[in-house]
Amino acid sequence: MSSAAPIITAEGLKKIYHVGDVEVPALRGVSLSVPRGEFLAIVGPSGSGKSTLFHILGGLASPTAGSVTIDGEDLTKLTDADRTNLRRRKVGFVFQKYNLLPTLSAIDNIRIAQHFGRNKEALSPQFHTLLKELGIHHRLHHKPRAMSGGEQQRVAIARALVNNPAILLADEPTGNLDTENSEIVLHLLRDLNQKIGQTILMITHNPEAAAYAHRTVHMRDGRILD
């Protein structure tokens, strides 16, 4: 793990949702610092605010108060268009349900991420090596419905990395997988972190999955527990 300056810094992050006239606080002042190259697990039960934190760090939602910086960019000052740009350039997502586009083949799922990332370069030899390491290089022309859950999640990881994001956000990446495939995916995430220094934030409620990370942060009721 690198000891460089933090790639993510959050200070007093608050998020309040309005349900009718009722205010529902999802984050109640979260402060977090993630050094570049760290593999961090955020663990907490449902309703702890970890998904809200995931959405804010991924530029999918804006905080109600506090500050958050990703790779030197202050997210609190971003417009919707700026947040779209942030997602293109700095964030790669891996979701629990894989979220591949069902109509496209594996390689086209990767290419469409390139397209929206405004990345017009051909896939690099390093990326092809990564596809081999992920064990999906021979399955690239298959559509998601013809792939196992483990394969789909590995395609999703490749898609998340194709634009060389500053951070990889993984939301319960093993939540839909059996034990064997879960281990494969977690090993791959740890290898990516070790080999290419990819900063990874993984949200999970599974302590065994969290054990693959360098560090685990626990959340409850919208706060990080010490």
Place this chain on the structure above:
Amino acid sequence: MINRLVLENLKHRRLRTLLSALSIGFQVTMILTVVGISRGMLEDSVTRARGVGADVWIKPPGASAITLSGASMPVKILEYFRKQEHVTSAAGTLVIPIGGVSTVTGIDLDQFIALSGQFKYLSGGSFAGPDDLIIDEWYAQQTKKKVGDIVSILNHDYRVCGIVEAGKLARLFVPITTLQELTGNTGKISQAYLKLSDPGKTEAVIAALKKNLEDYTILSIEEFVSMFNVNNIPGLRAFIYVIIGLSIVIGFLVVGLTMYTSVLERTREIGILKALGASPPDILRIIVRETLLLAFGGWLAGLALSFGANALINSLIRANLQSVIVVDWWPIALLIAVVASLLGAVYPGMRAARQDAIEALAYE
């Protein structure tokens, strides 16, 4: 890449894509068929008017040039026409509507042949009695009539004596005296045709006739047939506009519904695209491209269907309706299909573009 996504989306929901394209296709066919029939019927009228082979056409004051209804002139006026310089023959006809756009035409066969030349009989021959009827091949084909069959027109039975080649004056011919008596028009005709010794003198003959027949409409045949256009048929242009308007509404509703359900069905996919960095204009562009492709596919289907409709009309009811393929309306129909489809895609497209990414990703 976006084109592939659009194409795969359409291929993925094949039945819906097919049904939507077919619906747009019917919209296109509706326009092309209405215009094709309008033009086909006018062209048929022109062919039949030219087929007479006359140089000048005359109608009495107050009668419609198209239907020839509403007034008549005395048969004796033909003598006056024959005395005019350069006029070699004159023939009068009595045209009586028999329902819809169909008419029966009374002729003095000898007089008419003298002006127009002999009919080309495909079977049978000329009038042998007062209740004989000559029909053209299209009418014979449509009604499956042959020589010797009885045809009832305006409650009077006629015997088919001859079947002639289509394209001369009318579709149903009866002896003019019979028709005059049966319709209370004894001694009257609806229109007259003149044949000149020198067609180059047409204008001079018309000018001379107009001096004494001020209220009559006297036209060269070319002027007469030029009146057979959409603008001269009361309500036809408005009717075509109504059909276009209806087809736009249909296209708008079909594409609106298709794209709306498509957007709802793909809520989660839209969330994924947004997570990957797609902006609202990116999403809108995807919907617009899908719509354009649907409209284009629908247009192609519409062209194919319009050929079918054209063939069907001309083989089943050619005596009443004639249809032609209107190639010059193909781009107009495409434009109408595209405009209607894009209008239908506005709301679903905006809804997709504005979709909240987090809500979309949570959508089951």
